[in-house]
Amino acid sequence: MIRVGILGATGAVGQTFVRLLDGHPTFEVVALGASERSAGKPYREACNWTQDQPMPDWASGEIVTACAPEAMDVDLVFSGLDAGVAGEIEKAFAGAGVAVVSNARNHRMDADVPLLIPEINPDHLALVERQTWPEGGxxxxxxxxxxxxxVMALAPLHEAFGVEAVHVVTLQALSGAGYPGVPSLDILGNVVPYIGGEEAKMASEPLKILGGLSASGVEPAEMTISAQCTRVPVIDGHTECVSVRLAGAPSAAEVEQVLREWRSPLAGRGLHTAPEAAIQIVDGTGPQPRRHASAGNGMTVSIGQIQDCPVLGVKFVVLSHNTVRGAAGGALLNAELMVERGLVRQRP
Amino acid sequence: MIRVGILGATGAVGQTFVRLLDGHPTFEVVALGASERSAGKPYREACNWTQDQPMPDWASGEIVTACAPEAMDVDLVFSGLDAGVAGEIEKAFAGAGVAVVSNARNHRMDADVPLLIPEINPDHLALVERQTWPEGGxxxxxxxxxxxxxVMALAPLHEAFGVEAVHVVTLQALSGAGYPGVPSLDILGNVVPYIGGEEAKMASEPLKILGGLSASGVEPAEMTISAQCTRVPVIDGHTECVSVRLAGAPSAAEVEQVLREWRSPLAGRGLHTAPEAAIQIVDGTGPQPRRHASAGNGMTVSIGQIQDCPVLGVKFVVLSHNTVRGAAGGALLNAELMVERGLVRQRP
Amino acid sequence: MIRVGILGATGAVGQTFVRLLDGHPTFEVVALGASERSAGKPYREACNWTQDQPMPDWASGEIVTACAPEAMDVDLVFSGLDAGVAGEIEKAFAGAGVAVVSNARNHRMDADVPLLIPEINPDHLALVERQTWPEGGxxxxxxxxxxxxxVMALAPLHEAFGVEAVHVVTLQALSGAGYPGVPSLDILGNVVPYIGGEEAKMASEPLKILGGLSASGVEPAEMTISAQCTRVPVIDGHTECVSVRLAGAPSAAEVEQVLREWRSPLAGRGLHTAPEAAIQIVDGTGPQPRRHASAGNGMTVSIGQIQDCPVLGVKFVVLSHNTVRGAAGGALLNAELMVERGLVRQRP
Amino acid sequence: MIRVGILGATGAVGQTFVRLLDGHPTFEVVALGASERSAGKPYREACNWTQDQPMPDWASGEIVTACAPEAMDVDLVFSGLDAGVAGEIEKAFAGAGVAVVSNARNHRMDADVPLLIPEINPDHLALVERQTWPEGGxxxxxxxxxxxxxVMALAPLHEAFGVEAVHVVTLQALSGAGYPGVPSLDILGNVVPYIGGEEAKMASEPLKILGGLSASGVEPAEMTISAQCTRVPVIDGHTECVSVRLAGAPSAAEVEQVLREWRSPLAGRGLHTAPEAAIQIVDGTGPQPRRHASAGNGMTVSIGQIQDCPVLGVKFVVLSHNTVRGAAGGALLNAELMVERGLVRQRP
Known part of the structure; x- marks a missing residue:
């Protein structure tokens, strides 16, 4: 078993890590780290548990520690820290020889840090060799x-045709804003067409993920992305209305065939968190957050409403579970890939 | 006073007509028409009143009639009928010399029928001269x-620059589906990315409204529109995320200036239902349904989030009240324009 | 394996039966019955599936049959039929020697029909001996x-102290109204303080369940119940604010102790659907539908906010999952008890 | 005109004061007070305006002041302050000779402070003569x-019959918790059966309001009240399910008649904020927050579902607008009564 810690364990993402790591075959949670205010308290007291399933017994009585390498005897940490503090703390852990698997935005665009989706760009994991931390870090x-x-929807299309331009409008769930997050008076029976910083992330991150790895690092993919981000009164599940211009101008039917036939490179490799199907095509009036976000235990991305678009070529709707596939579950799958690749050192 | 009837008076749109016509200076409601099942009953019994304001006293005791010209002694009817029956009933009224102001979709695309927004294409009202109904019809x-x-947002841009292509994603309110409409189990905490027939209407109707009037009728505007329509758990107010490609590629700042400076041709003409500002620009995190749909008593369209779009040129968010500006209020303003133009005959 | 059919399989309760019976160790679903309109179609086409988990594969292609004994070769049927048709159809099945486990209200108050909660009144099952159906019926x-x-909350208190009077206000979930059920326009951001027939059921059914079995049948418990029922915008989980007058006027602390110490008579007997804890006491701001309705896979009833009540004596809040514990799951547990008692005949 | 200030003007209650005072015939708002953080800024910048109607122009540019008597040249202040600071600040204003009309809880139960509902206990206003503040304070x-x-529902019954005991379960709106208030993740599709301190207020405040005025102050009414308070996903409008034991045990029909025939003592006296009907009886499935909270501009209390209660005698459902009748509107009506009584001094 690999000994893991959770940084920011009392927050929304941290709680999801706790829930998803319950009963994990490879990772044993030995440390729950949070702010100074929480350190020293049992987790059940430090934490306003907001997951729909009960807190695991092993977590309940665990004494929360500080988020510092000297306070945690671990091989790997999952970071659900806020961006305000994540940057420095994560570097401290890497500097102490700990593998940091982070959901925070701080180091995503660093040249030597993989921005990883295991089904899409597993080769980018090689970037860690450029990192200069002590062994294990x-x-x-x-x-x-x-x-x-x-990106899960674009990657098969980029491989098959080449993506030239993307227009995306998001309808994002409340859990994406953390806790306490969006005040109920602002969102019940309402829609808010503004999420600070979100549109910029959507325009840049896909270029790195879909970029090619060369001797000098990741060469960003050449495509143009425009995003309009809105918040809607949904608990979990980001819905995205996407239109794409593809090289060769394939039809909606051709696009659908590519998406249906795409197979995850992780299939059959036994990674615990990898879903049976990384992408599913849904018919009828889907995909919908309440009906489809939990597919594949929240790790399957659902796509539907694939149609010709008279403006850009093809349009469709994508749905993914934002706190599982889009946060803790994605990080967990990253860590499982790292273990498979032999990158995680078990410290004595 | 012009004597008016309401067709489909017990439905969602019909109720909004009743509410908006309460205290109207020009129109006196003298007949409330509904299905055979309702005819003969007092309105308060025939109708499951779902407006937020109480039913006007004058309507409460009014005996509902059938939707037939011989049952209503009126100069003009407002039609909130379902498309399943609206086509024939509206023709019957026109054939009886009654002015029909309809919210139904049946005759919208007929070559000699104006598809009218008084602030945008008042000249299209001339099309009625091509209609061959008896006098007054x-x-x-x-x-x-x-x-x-x-269209309210596109019209100033089309005039200033020329609209070439439009991509729009809607987040539509529940009241747009009528009553009982969307089951609560389908939409609470959820989003449904499919509304039957809606995308096609959005792709075609603007071309007629923004088209030019020639000797042979309306020449559709030359632009391409692609729509993705979703339903969200909002009571009133359709939010639309719009991206446009404009001739000359103006910046977001130029677009905003045009929208801010645009003035309604109805301004100062005293039409009862015309709002002080037909368009308003909102700053910050708007426009939002709960905060802005009721601006101008539901007749003002709100626009915000105006930004450069790397894919199409400029993007923004539009909000309009779907049962007022988008249905009964819009029809009422049409009728007021018709009266101002002297088109409505008062029958003896 | 016992061969079972589901009556009303395409409805909300019927779908929950399908979901809960997936992988059941004792019951094999061999027939899905629905209305004539659905009969002959594959289940996936006949059914507007609204469960949050995907339709089981075995159900998907199953051809729907009529709800008639001659159309189903089964030992037992679960009935999720509407009350409008349940009465006669259920009698037809019983008359054909089939065990009918019904969620419909039609026969609940019949003198020789058990109104059963296995943890509370398992002895009432003896009533079936008074029924005069052919063998197996x-x-x-x-x-x-x-x-x-x-009743789950009252039973331990009735046993320990004697319940004299109960006042209950419910906040009931939307799924309790079936599908399409409550229109979204009626309930989003709203509360409806009226549910037809509900208050009367709550006032009478507990008396039968908590009644004693005598030679002449069930002697209703002597207590007075007053209910006020409201509908709230919640998907699953009925919340009930209860005040009770108990014999001997125990304190809230004594009541809490009784509830904490109560143990289900089913504990350790291996009934598949029986939860580990039939009652759980929750602290803090619970019980809440989104946090606690799914406890024990929806079969555990949660109780909290136990306090002294200056008017009646003690008050508390109860939460139960209305479509699992309150419908399909409760019926399933009934059937498991019937099998354990040897009451279900396997027909040749 | 009486010159008024608003204390806590940027908060939820303060904003409602601003909205309701727009165009008031007697009160002119000349000062908007808020915390030190806001003082010195224009109101539109200091305030996250969350009312559904636009901010009045006169308020928009007004420079926010500190909440101190020396910073405001006013005759009267409306206090929407948080309880954490209201106590001392309100005393400072009274000590400076200003009439303080407060919505805060701090002084409600003080022996010489009226806890006032103008329709119910206007005679309690005489308590101010016992206060020892400088003239005008x-x-x-x-x-x-x-x-x-x-209390609006109980008062007519107390007068007609005598109220002995009350059991009430509330379903309270989000706006009652202020802003940001309840996190959306806690309440969307959920119910929270706990509101800190609320049940105690409901058990004690009505006794003072319904109490008799004697030489030694208010003699609390002799009745027992038990409350269970829940939060529901509703924007405005508290729904309350009430059961009462009345002297003489009148029937529901008798209770309904008393409520229907009750007339407000303010009727016809021209107080600006007094509604035409202080109580209205609604039939059918009401009262409901979205349908009835705004009756009488939010000042009319709606009552429905009046029935016999087998436990306590009679039960019914009450609905009132919590931020209007229950906060700013109620305070405003108090002030209008104070002016009518000649209690408000216009300072030179």
């Missing part, structure tokens, strides 16, 4: 919650 | 609820 | 969805 | 938002 990140679904 | 329509907001 | 019912949670 | 309070609706 490294930082690996997963993308923003709204980026993942989009 | 005519049919005038207003656009689909999701079309109006879009 | 019998009718067993479970209570109304809002009754179950209340 | 006084403190008058309105009840908690959940108390008002209950």
């Amino acid at each position: 490294m930082i690996v990140t997963n993308p923003n919650c709204s980026t993942v679904g989009l | 005519m049919i005038v329509t207003n656009p689909n609820c999701s079309t109006v907001g879009l | 019998m009718i067993v019912t479970n209570p109304n969805c809002s009754t179950v949670g209340l | 006084m403190i008058v309070t309105n009840p908690n938002c959940s108390t008002v609706g209950l």
Whole structure:
């Protein structure tokens, strides 16, 4: 078993890590780290548990520690820290020889840090060799919650045709804003067409993920992305209305065939968190957050409404679970890939 | 006073007509028409009143009639009928010399029927001269609820620059589906990315409204529109995320200036239902349904989030009240324009 | 394996039966019955599936049959039929020697029909001996969805102290109204303080369930119940604010102790659907539908906010999952108890 | 015109004061007070305006002041301050000879402070004569938002029969928790059966309001009240399910008649904020927040579902608008009564 810690364990992403790591075959949670205010308290007292399933017993009585390498005897940490503090703390852990698997945005665009979706760009994991931390230390990140679904849909199309331009409008769930997050008075029976910083992340992160790895690092993919991001009164599940201009101008039917036939390179490799199908095509009035976000335990991305678009070529709707595939689950899958590749050192 | 009837008076749009006509200076409601099942009952019994304001006293005791010209002694009817029956009933009224102001979709695309937004294409009202109904008979329509907001925003840009292509994603309110409409189990905490027939209406109706009037009728505007329509858990107010490609590629700042400076041709003409500002630009995190749909008593269209779009040129968010500006209020303003133009005959 | 059919399989309760019976160790679903309109179609086409989990593969292609004994070769049927048709159809099945486990209200108050909650009144199952159907035929019912949670909380108190009077206000979930059920325009951001027939069921059903079995049948418990029922915008989970007058006027602390110490008579008997804990006490701001309805896979009833009540004595809040514990799951547990008792005949 | 200031003008209650005072015939707002952080800024910048109607122009540019008597040249202040600071600030204003009309809870139960509902206990205003502030100084309070609706319903019954015991379960709106208030993740599709301190206020405040005025102050009414308070996903409007034991045990029909025939003592006296009907009886499935909270511009209390209660005698459902009747509107009506009584001094 690999000994893991969770940074920011009392927050929304941290709680999802706790839930998803319950009963994990490879990772044993031995440390729950949070702010100074929480350190020293049992997790059940430090944490306003907001997951729909009960807190695991092993977590309940665990004493929360500080988020510092000297406070945690671990091989790997999952970071659900806020961006305000994640940058320095994650470097401290990497500097102490710990593998850092982060959901924070701070190091995503660093040249030597993989921005990883295991089904899409597993080769980018090689970037960690460029990192200069002491043995065992490294930082690996997963993308923003709204980026993942989009890239999962674009990657097969980019491979088959070449993506030239993307227009995406998101309808994002409340859990993406953390806790306490969006006040109920602002969103019940309402829509807010503004999420600070989100549109910029969606325009840049996919270029790195879909970029090619060369001797000098990642060469960003050449495509143009425009995003309009909105918040809607949904608990979990980001819905994205996407239109794409593809090289060769394939029809919606050709696009659908490519998406249906795409197979994840992880299939059959036994990674615990990898879903049976990384992409599913849904018919009828889907995909919908309440009906489809939990597919594949939240790791399957659903695509539907594939149609010709008279303006850009083809349009469709993508749905992904923002706190699982788009945060803790994605990071967990990253870590499982790192273990498979032999990158995670078990410290004595 | 002009004597008016309401067709489909017990439905969602019909109720909004009743509410908006309460205290109207020009129109006196003398007949409330509904299905055979309702005819003969007092309105308060025939109708499951779902407006937020109480039913006007004058309507409460009014005996509902059938939707037939012989049952109503009126100069003009407002039609909130379902498309399943609206086509024939509206023709019957026009054939009886009654002015029909319809919210139904049946005759919108007829070559000699104006698809009218008084601020945008008042000249199209001339089309009624091509209609061959007996004296006083005519049919005038207003656009689909999701079309109006879009066209209100596009018209100033089309005039200033020329609109070449439009991509729009809608987040539409529940009241747009009528009553009982969307089951709560389908939409609470959810989003449905499919509304039957809606995308086609949004792609075609704006071309007629923004088209030029020639000797042979309306020449559709030359632009390409692609729509993706979703339903969201909002009571009133359609939000639309719009990206446009404009001739000359103006910047977002130039687009904003045009929208801010645009003035309605109805300004100062005293039409009862015309709002002080037909378009308003909102800053910050708007426009939002709960905060802005009721601006100008539901007749003002709100626009915000105006930005450069790397894919199409400029993008922004439009919000309009779907049952007021997008249905009963829009029809009422059409009728007021018709009266101002002297088109409505008062029958003896 | 016992061969079972589902009556009303395409409805909301019927779908929950399908979901809960997926992988059941004792019951094999061999027939899905629905209305004539659906008969002959594959289940996936006949059914507007609204469960949050995907339709099981075995159900998907199953051809729907009529709800008639001659159309189903089964030992037992679960009935999720509407009350409008359930009465006669259930009698037809019982008359054909089939065990009927019904969620419909029609036969609940029949003198020889058990109104059963296996943890509370398992002895009432003896009532089936009074039924005069051919061998194997019998009718067993479970209570109304809002009754179950209340009775689960009252039973330990009735045993320990004696319940004299109960005042209950319900906040009931949308799924309790079936599909399409409550229109979204009626309930989004709203509360409806009226549910037809519900208050009467809550006042009478508990008396039968908590009644004693004598030679002449069930002697209703002597207590007075007053209910006020409201609908709230919640998907699953009925919340009930309960005040009780108990014999001997125990304190809230004594009541809490009784509830904490109560143990289900089913504990350790291996019934598949029986939860580990039939009652759980929750602290803090619970119980809440989104946080606690799924406890014990929806079969655990949660109780919290136990306090002294200056008017009646003690008050508390009960939460139960209305479509699982309050409908399909409750019926399933009834059937498991019937099998354990050897009441279900496997027909040749 | 009386010159008024608003304390806590940027908060939820303060904003409602600003909205309701727009165009008021007697009160001119000359000062908007808020925390030090806001002082010195224009109101539009200091305030996250969350009212559904636009900010009045006169307020928009007004420079926010500190909440101190020396910073405001006013005759009267409306206090929407948080309880954490209201106590001392309100005393400072009264000590400076300003009439304080407060919505805060701090002084409500003070022996010489009226807890006032103008239709119910206007005679309690005489308590201010016991206050010892300098000339013009006084403190008058309105009840908690959940108390008002209950008392409005109880008062006619107390007068007609005598109220002995009350059991009430509330379903309270989000706006009652202020802004940002309840996180959306806690309440969307959920119910929270706990509101800190609310049940105690509901048990005590009505006794003072319904109490008799004697030489030694208010003699609390002799009745027992038990409350269970829940939060529901509703924007405005507290719904309360009430059961009462009345002296003489009248029937529901007798209770309904008393409520229907009750007339407000303010009727016809021209107080600007007094509604035409202080109580209205609604039939059918009401009262409901979205349909009835705005009756009488939010000042009319709606009552429905009046039935016999087998436990306590009679039960019914009350609805009142919590931020209007239950907060700012109630305070405003208090002030209008104070002016009518000649209690408000216009300072030179």
